[in-house]
Amino acid sequence: MPPSSPHPSAPSTVEPIGDRLLNAIGNLNPQFLRELKGQLKPRNLSLALGLSLLAQGLLYFMFQAGLPPTDQPFQPTHHTYCLTDGHYNCLFDADGVVKVDWNYWGTNFSHTLGAGLITILVLGGVYQLIANYAKERQTGTLDFLRLTPQSGDRIFLGKILGVPAMVYLAVFAALPLHAYMTLMGGSSLLNLGLFYVSAIEIAVLFFCAAMLIACLGTNQAWLGVLVSSAMLYPAVAVLYVLFAIPEEFFGDLANRSTIFLWWIVPLSQSRLALMSFCWVWTGIGIYWIWQALGRLFRNSKATLLSKTQTYWLTAELTVFWLGFAMQPFSVGWSDWEPMLYFMSVFYLTITIALNLILMPPRQSVQDWARYHHVNAAEGLSESETRRSIWLDLLIGEKSPPTLAIAVQLLATCLVCIAWVIAMHGYWAGNLGWTAIGILLVSFASMLMLSGLLQHILHWKLKQRHALILACFFALLVIPPILLGVADLSVKAATDLWTLFVFAGSTFAIEQVTLTALLGAFTWQLATAGLLTYRFKRSIEVLGRSEVRRLIER
Amino acid sequence: MLELTDSSLLTAAVSPPEFAIETRGLTKQFDHHVAVNSIDLKISPGEVYGLIGPNGAGKTTLIRMLAAAEEPTTGEIYIHGERLLRDRQNATIKRYLGYLPDDYPLYEDLTVWDYLDYYARLYELRDPKRTQRLYEVLDLVQLTYKRNSPITELSRGMKQRLGLARTIVHEPILLLLDEPVSGLDPIARRQFREVIQTLQEAGMTILISSHVLSDLAELCTSIGIVELGCLVESTSLESLYRRLSHQQILIKFSDGLERLTDLLSRTPYVEGWTPSSDRRSLTVDFSGRVEDCTALLRSIILADIPISEFHRTQESLEDIFLKLGHQQVS
Numbered sequence: 028m029p030p031s032s033p034h035p036s037a038p039s040t041v042e043p044i045g046d047r048l049l050n051a052i053g054n055l056n057p058q059f060l061r062e063l064k065g066q067l068k069p070r071n072l073s074l075a076l077g078l079s080l081l082a083q084g085l086l087y088f089m090f091q092a093g094l095p096p097t098d099q100p101f102q103p104t105h106h107t108y109c110l111t112d113g114h115y116n117c118l119f120d121a122d123g124v125v126k127v128d129w130n131y132w133g134t135n136f137s138h139t140l141g142a143g144l145i146t147i148l149v150l151g152g153v154y155q156l157i158a159n160y161a162k163e164r165q166t167g168t169l170d171f172l173r174l175t176p177q178s179g180d181r182i183f184l185g186k187i188l189g190v191p192a193m194v195y196l197a198v199f200a201a202l203p204l205h206a207y208m209t210l211m212g213g214s215s216l217l218n219l220g221l222f223y224v225s226a227i228e229i230a231v232l233f234f235c236a237a238m239l240i241a242c243l244g245t246n247q248a249w250l251g252v253l254v255s256s257a258m259l260y261p262a263v264a265v266l267y268v269l270f271a272i273p274e275e276f277f278g279d280l281a282n283r284s285t286i287f288l289w290w291i292v293p294l295s296q297s298r299l300a301l302m303s304f305c306w307v308w309t310g311i312g313i314y315w316i317w318q319a320l321g322r323l324f325r326n327s328k329a330t331l332l333s334k335t336q337t338y339w340l341t342a343e344l345t346v347f348w349l350g351f352a353m354q355p356f357s358v359g360w361s362d363w364e365p366m367l368y369f370m371s372v373f374y375l376t377i378t379i380a381l382n383l384i385l386m387p388p389r390q391s392v393q394d395w396a397r398y399h400h401v402n403a404a405e406g407l408s409e410s411e412t413r414r415s416i417w418l419d420l421l422i423g424e425k426s427p428p429t430l431a432i433a434v435q436l437l438a439t440c441l442v443c444i445a446w447v448i449a450m451h452g453y454w455a456g457n458l459g460w461t462a463i464g465i466l467l468v469s470f471a472s473m474l475m476l477s478g479l480l481q482h483i484l485h486w487k488l489k490q491r492h493a494l495i496l497a498c499f500f501a502l503l504v505i506p507p508i509l510l511g512v513a514d515l516s517v518k519a520a521t522d523l524w525t526l527f528v529f530a531g532s533t534f535a536i537e538q539v540t541l542t543a544l545l546g547a548f549t550w551q552l553a554t555a556g557l558l559t560y561r562f563k564r565s566i567e568v569l570g571r572s573e574v575r576r577l578i579e580r
Numbered sequence: 581m582l583e584l585t586d587s588s589l590l591t592a593a594v595s596p597p598e599f600a601i602e603t604r605g606l607t608k609q610f611d612h613h614v615a616v617n618s619i620d621l622k623i624s625p626g627e628v629y630g631l632i633g634p635n636g637a638g639k640t641t642l643i644r645m646l647a648a649a650e651e652p653t654t655g656e657i658y659i660h661g662e663r664l665l666r667d668r669q670n671a672t673i674k675r676y677l678g679y680l681p682d683d684y685p686l687y688e689d690l691t692v693w694d695y696l697d698y699y700a701r702l703y704e705l706r707d708p709k710r711t712q713r714l715y716e717v718l719d720l721v722q723l724t725y726k727r728n729s730p731i732t733e734l735s736r737g738m739k740q741r742l743g744l745a746r747t748i749v750h751e752p753i754l755l756l757l758d759e760p761v762s763g764l765d766p767i768a769r770r771q772f773r774e775v776i777q778t779l780q781e782a783g784m785t786i787l788i789s790s791h792v793l794s795d796l797a798e799l800c801t802s803i804g805i806v807e808l809g810c811l812v813e814s815t816s817l818e819s820l821y822r823r824l825s826h827q828q829i830l831i832k833f834s835d836g837l838e839r840l841t842d843l844l845s846r847t848p849y850v851e852g853w854t855p856s857s858d859r860r861s862l863t864v865d866f867s868g869r870v871e872d873c874t875a876l877l878r879s880i881i882l883a884d885i886p887i888s889e890f891h892r893t894q895e896s897l898e899d900i901f902l903k904l905g906h907q908q909v910s
Binding site: 050054057058060061168170171173174175176177178325326329390393394397398401573576 | 607609610614648651654666667669670672674677679683685687690694697699701702704707746
């Protein structure tokens with residue numbers, strides 16, 4: 028609000044918080060202040076606090092109602108919340124009143140409240156962030172933010188801090204009750220602190236993902252909430268499992284036959300070590316989404332990540348699974364079959380993700396095809412070297428991602444083969460070589476699917492993503508179903524499974540023949556080559572000048 | 581073609597910032613439609629440059645590219661000698677620029693003051709300068725009395741002026757205004773024009789696109805005509821009038837037609853005349869400047885010819901625009 032002198036000031040709606048504090052916040056992050064000014068209205072404040080207290084009260088009365096009755100004629104002999112004698116019979120005090128297990132009651136209350144708070148925090152925040160961003164984009168105010176010298180980092184940080192301010196307030200108002208119930212349940216405040224650190228990280232991950240979804244053009248906040256609900260459930264489940272692991276699991280590493288290691292990091296050393304591992308990898312996930320957000324803020328037509336960034340991302344993901352796979356378990360080869368299948372599916376997912384991340388919009392590909400020779404020369408002022416087309420395909424911003432993805436698939440395929448060789452002691456007979464053959468076939472399939480995906484993404488179709496889903500369903504889901512319906516099991520018809528089902532031979536490693544592997548590898552690689560050639564031709568046609576187009580007519 | 585680009589890049593590295601805006605081969609293509617076609621635009625500091633052209637000619641796309649709101653397909657943009665690169669933060673160039681598009685989205689949940697304060701902070705203005713600047717721009721756009729009002733309560737003209745205040749709050753040195761007076765009533769248009777004139781006097785370089793050519797004729801020092809994505813004309817307004825505007829002088833008199841025609845035949849820049857049917861007035865085709873016109877009037881008076889009216893008329897910017905073969909002004 029304007030200062031009082033020399034002009035009269037406005038009636039204040041946020042006076043109690045303090046102008047100086049708001050001014051300091053505004054200097055640190057103008058976007059945060061702007062969101063606060065939009066939110067900090069007496070009506071919003073009282074609504075957030077009122078709803079929070081009401082929900083807490085309802086939850087308290089609900090749990091209160093779940094306690095065993097203490098009136099003499101109705102006292103139970105069995106009840107969830109009574110102290111028992113070891114045979115599930117309730118204990119009674121000297122007055123004949125049932126003894127309540129307040130620890131268990133408090134723990135349940137605390138867990139329910141905690142889960143409720145995360146849900147409200149994440150879903151409420153996701154809804155508000157997507158709705159806010161969509162509104163800014165629709166009204167056009169977002170373009171003005173892009174024109175200011177502020178970085179995307181500060182704008183997004185301000186939005187994440189400020190847009191769900193009322194949700195934060197509602198959650199904050201429930202903290203005293205949560206702390207009280209945690210203590211009543213016999214748990215420490217340190218555990219509560221660990222819970223909140225994890226909850227905040229999960230919320231930040233969801234908020235960043237919500238902003239990314241909004242940046243990609245989603246206006247439907249409820250859709251974000253729906254997707255988040257589906258994703259949040261497993262995330263909260265993992266969080267509760269982390270807290271539910273009994274203390275006996277941790278510590279005493281020397282006397283274990285199996286130790287839960289990641290590379291050389293003993294994750295089973297302590298709960299904190301295991302949680303830190305989860306925090307670090309969630310943090311890495313947040314980092315990459317943040318990078319994508321920054322790029323989209325600078326240029327809404329940019330790819331989510333640059334090609335160079337995806338090399339690092341793929342390397343990181345490879346390091347992640349290798350950390351678990353390079354373990355000296357004393358197990359036979361048969362345990363490695365699921366690992367082969369996991370690797371194939373893992374890298375198939377990465378292949379699909381890389382295509383979606385790296386495929387520039389059709390207009391950008393057209394501009395690249397038409398003008399890349401000019402723009403490569405213009406890049407001289409930045410790099411002082413003329414960029415070759417090969418280098419442009421490997422690291423260029425607008426170039427098609429074909430080569431970059433192929434290089435990444437080749438590199439990861441080599442890593443997987445190296446892993447099979449490194450684990451040679453666990454493969455019986457020649458099965459190591461068969462495993463390498465299976466991996467080569469899987470990576471040829473990925474190359475083929477990648478080519479198909481690029482074709483579809485390049486088409487001028489509104490329903491591209493539906494078509495992608497249909498194609499992947501036809502290629503990946505229908506063949507195993509058809510073979511299953513025809514009663515042709517993997518062991519009985521290994522050749523058919525090898526030829527037509529993605530990673531179909533991983534569960535018949537002993538039966539698979541070299542001919543089938545060679546056949547599958549050849550047809551898939553040939554199809555990948557054909558698709559790449561067609562894709563190249565279509566880009567050449569797209570990039571033709573108008574003059575050439577007229578002449579060719 | 582590459583060699584040409586190479587040499588232009590070499591010159592770019594050493595060229596002093598003699599232009600507020602300089603573009604080289606600036607092109608924007610949407611699918612197969614070339615919206616802006618290899619435009620080389622040069623605007624000197626302090627100029628008020630009017631951009632005119634039919635709808636769909638590429639004016640808005642050109643301005644959006646200059647404002648870093650749109651990525652060029654190819655070509656280079658220099659703002660005060662600094663290269664604008666799309667994938668960079670361009671923080672310095674963004675401080676130079678103020679951009680007002682034809683639609684002016686505002687935050688309806690904020691007051692006038694909070695809205696401007698927010699943008700001042702985004703441009704990293706600190707108190708006490710920020711508060712002082714806010715009062716300055718509010719005063720300039722005549723909205724001081726509305727500073728505590730919610731934006732929803734403002735009229736269209738006020739919102740337009742608030743948009744302009746937002747555009748200049750960080751003291752840019754280059755203003756890009758796209759159709760700033762479209763949809764405004766005559767009073768609001770005049771108020772807006774006065775603000776632009778004040779900014780011009782303050783030395784700001786202004787690029788303004790408008791279909792209201794009378795406004796441009798009043799404001800601009802130079803004019804660029806865009807058609808089918810090409811910059812077909814880029815010159816000073818004076819030069820444009822001199823080259824393309826037909827000038828006439830109407831002289832009414834009570835007596836002395838012969839003496840007057842004799843005088844006119846000896847006067848430079850007089851290309852011909854047409855007497856009226858009553859032989860009491862002449863329409864003179866004249867190609868001289870204002871000073872030459874004054875000299876002619878003086879010589880008529882010195883020749884003691886009894887004139888009752890001496891009126892100089894010139895074809896307007898709109899006439900010139902239409903004469904050049906452009907059928908559509910708006």
